[in-house]
């Protein structure tokens with residue numbers, strides 16, 4: 553099992569840890585979007601998408617209602633652009 557909370561995401565640009573900003577489901581994957589929370593990085597450029605297979609995603613199973621089941625994710629990182 554993987555718990556996204558056990559994973560730290562560090563930005564290669566500014567060197568600080570990114571924070572979890574969005575979550576969405578995509579097929580058999582849970583997609584977590586991490587962004588820098590400072591004025592040094594443009595989130596549109598430095599955001600990180602982490603994809604976890606749903607079967608081993610412990611965090612999503614524990615909090616299935618988090619962020620309204622993922623609709624919030626449409627706000628960030630929804631497209632592949």
Ligand SMILES: [Zn+2]
Nearest residue numbers: 563566588593
């Ligand atoms: Zn950064």
